[in-house]
Amino acid sequence: MMPETRSATALTAQESRQAAARERIIDAAVAEFAAQGFAGARVDAIAERAGINKRMLYAYLGNKKALWLAALERVYAAKREEERRLDLQRLSPVEGMQILVRFNFRYHMEHPEFLSMLNDENLQHGLNLHGSKNVVALYSPLLELISSLLERGEAEGVFRRNVDPMQLYISIIGLGYFYCSNRYTLAAIFNRDFESIEEVLTREQHIVDEILGFLRP
Amino acid sequence: MMPETRSATALTAQESRQAAARERIIDAAVAEFAAQGFAGARVDAIAERAGINKRMLYAYLGNKKALWLAALERVYAAKREEERRLDLQRLSPVEGMQILVRFNFRYHMEHPEFLSMLNDENLQHGLNLHGSKNVVALYSPLLELISSLLERGEAEGVFRRNVDPMQLYISIIGLGYFYCSNRYTLAAIFNRDFESIEEVLTREQHIVDEILGFLRP
Amino acid sequence: MMPETRSATALTAQESRQAAARERIIDAAVAEFAAQGFAGARVDAIAERAGINKRMLYAYLGNKKALWLAALERVYAAKREEERRLDLQRLSPVEGMQILVRFNFRYHMEHPEFLSMLNDENLQHGLNLHGSKNVVALYSPLLELISSLLERGEAEGVFRRNVDPMQLYISIIGLGYFYCSNRYTLAAIFNRDFESIEEVLTREQHIVDEILGFLRP
Amino acid sequence: MMPETRSATALTAQESRQAAARERIIDAAVAEFAAQGFAGARVDAIAERAGINKRMLYAYLGNKKALWLAALERVYAAKREEERRLDLQRLSPVEGMQILVRFNFRYHMEHPEFLSMLNDENLQHGLNLHGSKNVVALYSPLLELISSLLERGEAEGVFRRNVDPMQLYISIIGLGYFYCSNRYTLAAIFNRDFESIEEVLTREQHIVDEILGFLRP
DNA sequence: TATGAATGAGCCTTCATTCAT
DNA sequence: AATGAATGAAGGCTCATTCAT
Numbered sequence: 001m002m003p004e005t006r007s008a009t010a011l012t013a014q015e016s017r018q019a020a021a022r023e024r025i026i027d028a029a030v031a032e033f034a035a036q037g038f039a040g041a042r043v044d045a046i047a048e049r050a051g052i053n054k055r056m057l058y059a060y061l062g063n064k065k066a067l068w069l070a071a072l073e074r075v076y077a078a079k080r081e082e083e084r085r086l087d088l089q090r091l092s093p094v095e096g097m098q099i100l101v102r103f104n105f106r107y108h109m110e111h112p113e114f115l116s117m118l119n120d121e122n123l124q125h126g127l128n129l130h131g132s133k134n135v136v137a138l139y140s141p142l143l144e145l146i147s148s149l150l151e152r153g154e155a156e157g158v159f160r161r162n163v164d165p166m167q168l169y170i171s172i173i174g175l176g177y178f179y180c181s182n183r184y185t186l187a188a189i190f191n192r193d194f195e196s197i198e199e200v201l202t203r204e205q206h207i208v209d210e211i212l213g214f215l216r217p
Numbered sequence: 218m219m220p221e222t223r224s225a226t227a228l229t230a231q232e233s234r235q236a237a238a239r240e241r242i243i244d245a246a247v248a249e250f251a252a253q254g255f256a257g258a259r260v261d262a263i264a265e266r267a268g269i270n271k272r273m274l275y276a277y278l279g280n281k282k283a284l285w286l287a288a289l290e291r292v293y294a295a296k297r298e299e300e301r302r303l304d305l306q307r308l309s310p311v312e313g314m315q316i317l318v319r320f321n322f323r324y325h326m327e328h329p330e331f332l333s334m335l336n337d338e339n340l341q342h343g344l345n346l347h348g349s350k351n352v353v354a355l356y357s358p359l360l361e362l363i364s365s366l367l368e369r370g371e372a373e374g375v376f377r378r379n380v381d382p383m384q385l386y387i388s389i390i391g392l393g394y395f396y397c398s399n400r401y402t403l404a405a406i407f408n409r410d411f412e413s414i415e416e417v418l419t420r421e422q423h424i425v426d427e428i429l430g431f432l433r434p
Numbered sequence: 435m436m437p438e439t440r441s442a443t444a445l446t447a448q449e450s451r452q453a454a455a456r457e458r459i460i461d462a463a464v465a466e467f468a469a470q471g472f473a474g475a476r477v478d479a480i481a482e483r484a485g486i487n488k489r490m491l492y493a494y495l496g497n498k499k500a501l502w503l504a505a506l507e508r509v510y511a512a513k514r515e516e517e518r519r520l521d522l523q524r525l526s527p528v529e530g531m532q533i534l535v536r537f538n539f540r541y542h543m544e545h546p547e548f549l550s551m552l553n554d555e556n557l558q559h560g561l562n563l564h565g566s567k568n569v570v571a572l573y574s575p576l577l578e579l580i581s582s583l584l585e586r587g588e589a590e591g592v593f594r595r596n597v598d599p600m601q602l603y604i605s606i607i608g609l610g611y612f613y614c615s616n617r618y619t620l621a622a623i624f625n626r627d628f629e630s631i632e633e634v635l636t637r638e639q640h641i642v643d644e645i646l647g648f649l650r651p
Numbered sequence: 652m653m654p655e656t657r658s659a660t661a662l663t664a665q666e667s668r669q670a671a672a673r674e675r676i677i678d679a680a681v682a683e684f685a686a687q688g689f690a691g692a693r694v695d696a697i698a699e700r701a702g703i704n705k706r707m708l709y710a711y712l713g714n715k716k717a718l719w720l721a722a723l724e725r726v727y728a729a730k731r732e733e734e735r736r737l738d739l740q741r742l743s744p745v746e747g748m749q750i751l752v753r754f755n756f757r758y759h760m761e762h763p764e765f766l767s768m769l770n771d772e773n774l775q776h777g778l779n780l781h782g783s784k785n786v787v788a789l790y791s792p793l794l795e796l797i798s799s800l801l802e803r804g805e806a807e808g809v810f811r812r813n814v815d816p817m818q819l820y821i822s823i824i825g826l827g828y829f830y831c832s833n834r835y836t837l838a839a840i841f842n843r844d845f846e847s848i849e850e851v852l853t854r855e856q857h858i859v860d861e862i863l864g865f866l867r868p
Numbered sequence: 869t870a871t872g873a874a875t876g877a878g879c880c881t882t883c884a885t886t887c888a889t
Numbered sequence: 890a891a892t893g894a895a896t897g898a899a900g901g902c903t904c905a906t907t908c909a910t
Contacts, residue, residue, distance in 0.1 A: 037256055037340050053893080055891070063885075123336065166407060174394065174395030186387070188343050271902085272874070281902090471774050489871060553832065556833050563836055564839055611825065612825030619773055622783075623791070669894085694879075704894090706881090707894070709880090715880065
């Protein structure tokens, strides 16, 4: 969570104040962008949310596009941090896969800002992401976790063979992503409350069943 | 497809011109909204795309929100029309399910405006959709097709039992939706071109495998 | 009330239809202008109130300014018609003056469109009125009635001498005009309802008292 | 006159610049609204008159309605300030009444913006005034001055008894208000120049005569 | 004759960004 | 270092007026 500490050199009081301001700005940007989208977001609103002067916001971040990019990297990084905490090595492949699938679904349900910003970034054809220098923040440990689980599962004979980890990754995410991201239009069509606990748990179980059902040898 | 035909009476030349203008406006709105999102879209741009005076646009549709709603209903209706064309009765459950899954994936790939608008409508928490009077346009025949296929498949013993059609519906859509909608951010992460024919076909096959793999008894 | 009939020649059916349309338009204009002022009035609204096509409105009246002038002449003429009905000759000077004063007050209370339009015409420095050809419509019989009453009253010794009829005319109107025209701001200041019957009657009596009190020899 | 002084602390340079800008805007608003009415006034014109950026105008005042309200309060307050300067205590009731009547007439003649704005506010049924928080600005010392003069005049036997101060207030104002506000339409009707010095002085004297004539015991 | 469609200018308001202190 | 003021360019929407049938 803490901003990556520079190796060995302590931050001066001023530097740390600036860093804190930067954090507040980016947090505010995430909130505003997630709620309004890029075009709908207001720089003024971000400054206000951050409790900072608009001029400083420009001094620190540059402009609206840069704000967006910083916010986008933030939501990716936040998810990556959570993913890192997953420790599936000591679980059986089936149990590990269950945990992984549940984790993704829950994360998406609990972090609408992640879905929101990804959707808008795709609306912009991912142009900002392509220009990002911090691509490392995008990297997800999930793919390797999946690969490892698939290998172990295959070896133990509990998973089918020749499953492409990346395709499975996309599927695991997609099964929850669509439900979460489109819960409002789905609600209008099916006339249900997809945010109720019952519906959420039902969906979570269904996704687990579906992935594991597919992976059966 | 056909505009609601008034009983027996043909439309006057004027009426048909008006209808044509309305269509052009809505088409233009779909294009602009899909490309820019609601907040990013410009009414001027829609008028220009439609080749119509801005004043007339307001006379026909009312305001930006109404334009959005009309465009949203349009993309829903367009998909519904295509869905209606599916004739799965004469196919085996497995073949039918394959066709249905492929259809959805391809539709989403070929109609980014559908994904775009749904995403933005969800950003707005589906408020416009909830206010829509033409809810009938939202209704999708897919759910019944899925139910029917599941029943037949169960009866024939080729599908597992007790699969919830709505959950399966959400899954079938979600598996393709995420890939299509998020192809640009996925491209940035995996450094691939997810619009290339090979990748698209690979994904399509994977989705079919996944759904059918899950449905195995 | 009927439009002045052309001497001796009967109107054709078409002419009378046109005349009726013109009347409807002007009536509608009076209503709209009185409610919204010149700048606030909408030509569309006038056409709609008149139940006539906007194009015809322009054909008959010309443009917004001409509509205003026609409406202005109409409200002046309407008041003049009512004034003509006053028959004060057979009354005593005091009684006649009372009637005249009461008439004016009541007319203003009952015809807010008259006040409204005069106010706005004065906002425009009376430019339209100065360009009017139908100045005859502006002519008020009141001045002569007042002169006559003053003369008789002086002769009978019931009125003071050397009262300027025009000044008295302006006073008689002014005492009621301000109360009527400014009833809303007065209401805000004095926190009373100046449209209630009691207040209206009180004011009417006060004006009569004031004029006659002044006229005492 | 003095802006509300904050206890003991002088205004900073910045605060006083802001206050000055606000004043300029409101002055400009008064001028524009008085000349064009609410609907006819252009916010652009106000900004230009004030020599300020349109955006700042909105930052300071909010919107057109708020501009109107501020301008309206300003013209009321300006008149109240002048009224406060009247010192009638040391004059005889008759002299005091003369001064008061003349003051009102002259004020209206010299401040057409006051009449203009009141007229338009009444066109709007006084809605803005009713929503005003600064109602105190509306309060006029005139009523008490009149009451006091009436009491003293009655006691001294120079004024008639039982005159309602509020009715007299309305009359004093009305006698001049109508002449001033409607001078242009009156000019068209009587074909005179009611702004000439002679006419103005004649009217002023007439009003004095009328009020005092009425007040005779 | 009579009608709805069309238009260009303009209005109120807001935005991302930069100045000046 | 930090702040509020300032700006020009738009954005949504409306209006009086004219066209085309």
